[in-house]
Amino acid sequence: MNAPSNPVIFMRDERLKAEAAIEPDPVPTSPAAKTTQIIAIYGKGGIGKSFTLANLSYMMAQQGKKVLLIGCDPKSDTTSLLFGGKACPTIIETSSKKKLAGESVAIGDVCFKRDGVYAMELGGPEVGRGCGGRGIIHGFETLEKLGFHDWGFDYVLLDFLGDVVCGGFGLPIARDMCQKVIVVASNDLQSLYVANNVCSAVEYFRKLGGNVGVAGMVINRDDGTGEAKQFAEHAGIPVLATIPSNEDIRRKSASYEIIGRPGTQWAPLFEELATNVAVAPPVRPKPQTQDQLLGLFSAEVTGRNFQMEPATTFDMVGKHELIKPTLEVVYDAS
Template sequence: DAPVTALPTKTTQIIAIYGKGGIGKSFTLANLSYMMAQQGKKVLLIGCDPKSDTTSLLFGGRACPTILETSSRKKLAGEDVKIGDVCFKRDGVFAMELGGPEVGRGCGGRGIIHGFELIEKLGFHDWGFDYVLLDFLGDVVCGGFGLPIARDMCQKVIIVGSNDLQSLYVANNVCSAVEYFRKLGGNVGVAGIVINKDDGTGEAQAFADAVGIPVLSSIPA
């Protein structure tokens, strides 16, 4: 439980999902967001990976225009970004992609910070969502990717991992970041881990037991 000392003021549950590239975060989030929407919840899915592939499963393989590229195009044209330019809906799920710079042409973390600043200007906290799901790369340690944990922008973190060293290394990094910021007074907690492509070796389960987090779901290989 988070070390909260006052009554909560937010009704929207903001959950950040972390894991190494290719581990199945987008797969997990597409299914989770769709399931929540089918249960009558108002859900916003935000892709925070520079690859901008979080929402493509929901949109039949098509990528949503990203906030960064739309913002740059509108700025050149002297126009303001409107919510309909960057937020899209399908099967009850609202979806956005922050995007990122081209390879070698900028910092992905800075892109994320700029993207969040823009959606806050658009009134992000007044949209009345039940859940906001954030898809983050976990194997990049720069400050931009740790933003939700460092700035208390989410309440919980869910890790997606599997029974391999790389994904568990990333999972441990995320748990360490959460612990570090909690010592500084942060309120973000780790909700647990989703084991994807579970081959039955039990390594991810052993990791979860060692760091004291629950296994939320185990998806067979």
């Protein structure tokens, strides 16, 4: 066959032939590259999420893992225990200041480290000045601009309020931003109500095609009454660790002291928690009904043996209801 008269076409054809003759790279046989576990931790405000996460992340770092802790609570207190009570500049506040100055946010403006743990706070608006959930969304948008998806961490731990139901706080579950969820609760009805809500959210999005599951529960301030353990059993999720109600823990936590240090009294507890968090698979929980949740507690605690009495018109307006005939026209069937 004669070569094409157009030299440009001839050169292109020759180049394509040369590329086609190149053997493809062999199929990789080495182990899969490390993937980051992104874990969202939920719980009622004040239940001890920040305490649990600060000590868990510290222990993971001491075990040689690269850990990023992100506070997603408008109170911005997730990292305070890690940094000895010092306030960490939040992403939202820093972003606003930088924008006014015509500057861009850099990693060093918002991310700080201690003994191998990297940590940052998303932050939130002041009371009455904005939506906390929208602040969370804005914070993650900023993280993506900083290259969040390219960072090489073993674990990214997200601290979320569980008793706020607006969209931003459900972001990791709704958008599959994490692989698994952990709930922190205690032996009280309100914290278990929040834990059950989180389980309900996970199950709802699983039915819509989501992939996030619940890896388990951390029972904090355990007083031995057993309601949280019963809830975990009924919901079909494991207990990853039980942190006792202990004066030494309370006092050290109040003075911003990390107790999850290797070689200390409480080290085995957090070593076990770190191991369980790493290997626990995400499962579909079985959310409980309100009656099932109340059934974990005695009637004396919940008052559920009270019989509701319907109100009457007389109760509302001080007189009996006057029954008037209806003016509705009713047609006979033809």
